[in-house]
Amino acid sequence: MGSFSGICEIVEAKEELNSVQNSNGIHQAISQDKSRKSPFLKLGSDDSLEDDINNLFKAINIKTSSKVLSLSDQAVTGPTRKNALKKPIGVGLPRSPGFGSLEPVSLKQALRGLCISQASEMAAMKRLSKAACSPRVSEAGKIASLYRSVVVEAGESSGSLNEVNRGGLGISLMPKESTSKSSEKLPQYLLAPKMKSSNQSAHSSPRFAGSALIKNEITPVTREVWNQTLKTKSAQDKKHATSPISSQNSGDYILVPRMKMSNRSASSSPRFALATTDNSTRSTLRKNEVSTSTKVSSSTPSELLHEEKHLGISSLSCRSTGGTAELGNIPASVRVGNKVSATKLRQKGRLQSLPSSSNAIKSNKGSKSTRNAPDLAKPGKNKPIVKNNLKKDSTSAGSTSNTRNEITSPLDLANGQLLCQRCHCTLTNMRNGTSRDPPASNCASVCAEVSSSNMNSGASKPELASNNSSKSRAMVEKPNKNSKTGEKRHFSQSSKSSLGEYSRSTSISEESNLTGSSCGNRPHMSKDLRWEAIHHVRKHDGFIGLRHFNLLKKLGFGDIGTVYLAELIGTNCLFAIKVMDNEFLARRKKMSRAQTEREILRILDHPFLPTLFVQFTSDNLSCLVMEYCPGGDLHVLRQKQPGRYFLEQTARFYVAEVLLALEYLHMLGVIYRDLKPENILVREDGHIMLTDFDLSLRCTVSPTLLKSSSLSMDPPKMSGPCTGSSCIDPFCIEPSYQVACFSPRLLPAAAKARKLKAELAAKVRSLPQLVAEPTDARSNSFVGTHEYLAPEIIKGEGHGSAVDWWTFGIFLYELLYGRTPFKGSGNEETLANVVLQTLMFPESPLVSFQARDLIQGLLVKEPENRLGSERGAAEIKQHPFFDGLNWALIRCAIPPQLPDFCDVGIVNVASQEMWGKYLECGAAREHLEFELF
Numbered sequence: 001m002g003s004f005s006g007i008c009e010i011v012e013a014k015e016e017l018n019s020v021q022n023s024n025g026i027h028q029a030i031s032q033d034k035s036r037k038s039p040f041l042k043l044g045s046d047d048s049l050e051d052d053i054n055n056l057f058k059a060i061n062i063k064t065s066s067k068v069l070s071l072s073d074q075a076v077t078g079p080t081r082k083n084a085l086k087k088p089i090g091v092g093l094p095r096s097p098g099f100g101s102l103e104p105v106s107l108k109q110a111l112r113g114l115c116i117s118q119a120s121e122m123a124a125m126k127r128l129s130k131a132a133c134s135p136r137v138s139e140a141g142k143i144a145s146l147y148r149s150v151v152v153e154a155g156e157s158s159g160s161l162n163e164v165n166r167g168g169l170g171i172s173l174m175p176k177e178s179t180s181k182s183s184e185k186l187p188q189y190l191l192a193p194k195m196k197s198s199n200q201s202a203h204s205s206p207r208f209a210g211s212a213l214i215k216n217e218i219t220p221v222t223r224e225v226w227n228q229t230l231k232t233k234s235a236q237d238k239k240h241a242t243s244p245i246s247s248q249n250s251g252d253y254i255l256v257p258r259m260k261m262s263n264r265s266a267s268s269s270p271r272f273a274l275a276t277t278d279n280s281t282r283s284t285l286r287k288n289e290v291s292t293s294t295k296v297s298s299s300t301p302s303e304l305l306h307e308e309k310h311l312g313i314s315s316l317s318c319r320s321t322g323g324t325a326e327l328g329n330i331p332a333s334v335r336v337g338n339k340v341s342a343t344k345l346r347q348k349g350r351l352q353s354l355p356s357s358s359n360a361i362k363s364n365k366g367s368k369s370t371r372n373a374p375d376l377a378k379p380g381k382n383k384p385i386v387k388n389n390l391k392k393d394s395t396s397a398g399s400t401s402n403t404r405n406e407i408t409s410p411l412d413l414a415n416g417q418l419l420c421q422r423c424h425c426t427l428t429n430m431r432n433g434t435s436r437d438p439p440a441s442n443c444a445s446v447c448a449e450v451s452s453s454n455m456n457s458g459a460s461k462p463e464l465a466s467n468n469s470s471k472s473r474a475m476v477e478k479p480n481k482n483s484k485t486g487e488k489r490h491f492s493q494s495s496k497s498s499l500g501e502y503s504r505s506t507s508i509s510e511e512s513n514l515t516g517s518s519c520g521n522r523p524h525m526s527k528d529l530r531w532e533a534i535h536h537v538r539k540h541d542g543f544i545g546l547r548h549f550n551l552l553k554k555l556g557f558g559d560i561g562t563v564y565l566a567e568l569i570g571t572n573c574l575f576a577i578k579v580m581d582n583e584f585l586a587r588r589k590k591m592s593r594a595q596t597e598r599e600i601l602r603i604l605d606h607p608f609l610p611t612l613f614v615q616f617t618s619d620n621l622s623c624l625v626m627e628y629c630p631g632g633d634l635h636v637l638r639q640k641q642p643g644r645y646f647l648e649q650t651a652r653f654y655v656a657e658v659l660l661a662l663e664y665l666h667m668l669g670v671i672y673r674d675l676k677p678e679n680i681l682v683r684e685d686g687h688i689m690l691t692d693f694d695l696s697l698r699c700t701v702s703p704t705l706l707k708s709s710s711l712s713m714d715p716p717k718m719s720g721p722c723t724g725s726s727c728i729d730p731f732c733i734e735p736s737y738q739v740a741c742f743s744p745r746l747l748p749a750a751a752k753a754r755k756l757k758a759e760l761a762a763k764v765r766s767l768p769q770l771v772a773e774p775t776d777a778r779s780n781s782f783v784g785t786h787e788y789l790a791p792e793i794i795k796g797e798g799h800g801s802a803v804d805w806w807t808f809g810i811f812l813y814e815l816l817y818g819r820t821p822f823k824g825s826g827n828e829e830t831l832a833n834v835v836l837q838t839l840m841f842p843e844s845p846l847v848s849f850q851a852r853d854l855i856q857g858l859l860v861k862e863p864e865n866r867l868g869s870e871r872g873a874a875e876i877k878q879h880p881f882f883d884g885l886n887w888a889l890i891r892c893a894i895p896p897q898l899p900d901f902c903d904v905g906i907v908n909v910a911s912q913e914m915w916g917k918y919l920e921c922g923a924a925r926e927h928l929e930f931e932l933f
């Protein structure tokens with residue numbers, strides 16, 4: 001009867017099951033059934049034999065069901081469970097005439113019914129197993145999503161944590177070991193088909209493992225995940241406890257592993273955030289190193305000492321940090337990075353144990369004087385026109401080296417300071433109340449601002465972070481309250497133009513850069529925290545001067561001044577300060593050069609040109625505070641290459657960036673006139689920076705939009721696979737100079753793509769072009785460097801912007817061949833060669849036809865026939881040598897090599913009065929500057 005099936009039966013059966021489970025015996029079950037007088041048993045109570053059989057069947061059913069239930073009890077809930085309970089019983093009953101029927105049944109019928117019942121039972125068990133598995137899987141999914149959510153939550157501020165723990169989560173849901181162990185206990189017929197498949201299948205095996213079983217299996221693994229998560233979290237928490245600021249930057253501490261996964265991110269321009277795995281990792285570590293050094297240089301005692309002495313320049317002292325003890329709290333990736341940094345720092349510390357004079361000399365390795373040392377031995381090598389002896393100072397060298405050697409870690413946690421991995425600023429422990437200095441909160445806001453902006457920027461977060469880490473350092477230390485001295489007066493006497501005022505005035509650009517805008521007036525650097533740092537100092541002290549900087553190292557010296565690496569006191573901001581002695585300049589009639597440079601620097605805003613942060617005059621020293629480039633210059637870099645020349649792809653990268661810089665300068669009406677590898681510095685990210693504008697010529701320029709009709713003079717194209725410039729990869733290596741017969745056989749699709757690309761490139765070429773070439777500019781100055789002088793300059797015919805394309809040709813030649821094309825045994829011979837000698841290419845190294853063709857086009861002696869003379873950079877950019885290069889994305893491209901960072905040496909200048917002693921001027925390859933008219 002149908003009326004006896006259903007919930008009632010199930011409920012009854014369940015109760016029975018509990019009893020059976022407890023009693024472990026059929027007889028007991030039967031007796032209990034009897035004693036309970038269940039309705040089910042009542043049905044067959046009239047016939048003793050059939051009654052017994054029924055009881056027997058029932059007991060069997062119950063026992064079998066109990067197994068199912070015992071296994072599935074915890075796993076199966078709700079409807080599934082009901083079905084599971086119902087079916088083994090409910091299925092058997094209606095089919096068995098004896099069960100649920102008042103009609104008497106024969107033994108045969110009963111036995112048949114038993115068979116049917118058992119078969120049904122097995123089928124039901126199978127179904128149950130499926131039913132049990134399915135929720136299990138979904139529960140596993142739930143657990144997975146739960147963990148995900150937890151992990152996401154834990155790593156909300158750190159994307160890479162998510163990555164890391166997602167990996168862990170995946171593993172946690174595949175408890176192979178426990179699965180196999182559990183499986184061993186199961187009947188073979190249940191296991192075999194399931195266990196052959198994946199782990200997921202193993203979960204589905206009819207072990208009827210409920211959620212508890214799943215939990216048991218997963219727990220050991222998930223515990224690991226949890227532990228990892230918690231460890232990371234606790235490390236973060238501790239960091240947070242150390243500084244609330246760090247919470248916003250916490251993600252940075254795990255950027256290292258994440259960045260390993262990223263493709264093309266920070267290492268190109270940090271700002272533009274693209275770099276490969278290795279590059280980004282290297283970049284990160286190197287940034288750590290740099291930041292470490294920076295941190296060292298900004299140690300508080302030094303600054304206090306500095307403040308006490310009221311000096312613009314002081315010896316540097318460093319304290320031992322307690323960071324090592326705290327490293328356990330830092331994620332491994334960070335620890336590794338910092339270990340590397342610390343190790344390198346210690347090495348640097350050893351280096352710094354040399355007297356400062358040695359440092360100065362060492363540091364000048366990359367400077368012009370030292371760079372040309374090998375060349376000086378050669379006959380006819382240009383000598384500097386003005387070269388003062390290098391002033392050596394050994395004052396407080398010992399103390400400096402000692403203190404530097406004490407440094408162990410950039411993470412100064414013991415002192416409540418952390419080095420922010422995002423902006424490399426020092427994070428002061430605010431939560432512990434150790435920070436009482438207003439600038440700390442300023443840093444907090446600065447960091448918060450950058451952090452939040454970075455957070456908001458989605459995928460580009462790490463890249464932006466790495467960008468800021470390399471470029472920006474915020475201030476945290478307390479201001480120099482005693483520094484409002486004479487310099488302030490200087491600042492109040494602003495003078496913008498006259499040389500007389502120049503010697504006693506202060507910054508023009510300081511005002512323009514800082515007033516009313518914390519971001520300065522350089523859009524491409526607007527996010528740079530160095531603006532904030534300078535702004536803060538100026539706001540606090542009312543001015544900014546030499547006394548606000550710690551000199552760390554002499555970077556080099558040129559014709560008109562000496563360049564130092566300097567740190568803005570109380571911050572971790574590094575700058576290159578060019579210091580020029582006004583008296584010296586006036587004496588040597590070089591004031592105008594200095595002024596030209598200053599004026600040009602003030603208007604620059606380009607990724608491949610220096611940013612002038614501030615300028616001021618202190619004690620008759622004119623100072624330009626600029627971006628610091630830690631990678632040395634291309635002259636030094638070239639010397640380090642095998643064969644002392646660059647590979648063509650490398651050279652192409654550098655000349656392409658230089659070309660963009662020159663194009664920009666020309667658009668501003670600046671003819672550079674002094675292009676040479678020495679003036680091209682390598683940034684931390686491997687991109688270039690064109691410096692040194694004291695020989696530049698300012699002129700007017702009228703940009704012209706050339707229509708397609710006037711662009712018919714496309715340079716001859718070479719046969720080669722890549723003829724288009726539509727590739728999104730700025731440096732996709734599709735050598736257009738590849739000879740067709742060496743090309744791999746092309747698939748039709750590839751050929752089609754190439755054709756499309758070529759067509760697109762043709763269309764791009766036919767678009768109107770903006771040409772801003774100062775073609776009318778003329779100068780009769782005899783300026784430049786002998787080997788780079790254009791023929792028209794030597795001949796004194798007057799020159800214009802085409803001289804930059806000549807020097808560009810010499811520059812490319814030198815990068816590719818390791819020497820300049822017209823170099824003679826002496827300056828005279830060199831000049832004669834430039835005018836008279838035909839351009840020759842050495843057989844070795846092998847250089848592509850395209851490169852040689854470009855050089856040939858540039859080194860045309862008549863400026864009017866020279867490539868670029870008509871349409872400037874736009875013309876040159878279209879040369880096949882640059883085919884396949886995406887100019888718009890070049891600053892996002894991965895540089896050919898990352899620079900070796902110079903040691904942050906220390907110049908121990910005892911007092912500001914000694915600045916003059918450190919001002920040296922000289923030249924490596926002789927600069928010529930004779931105003932003829």
Ligand SMILES: Nc1ncnc2c1ncn2[C@@H]1O[C@H](COP(=O)(O)OP(=O)(O)OP(=O)(O)O)[C@@H](O)[C@H]1O
Binds near residue numbers: 368626633
């Ligand atoms: N921003 C910078 N970052 C790192 N190093 C720099 C920076 N600016 C200059 N230098 C180093 O200082 C040296 C001298 O600088 P610079 O050439 O600008 O001085 P100069 O007196 O104008 O020289 P020149 O004789 O070419 O006119 C450079 O060769 C370079 O090594």
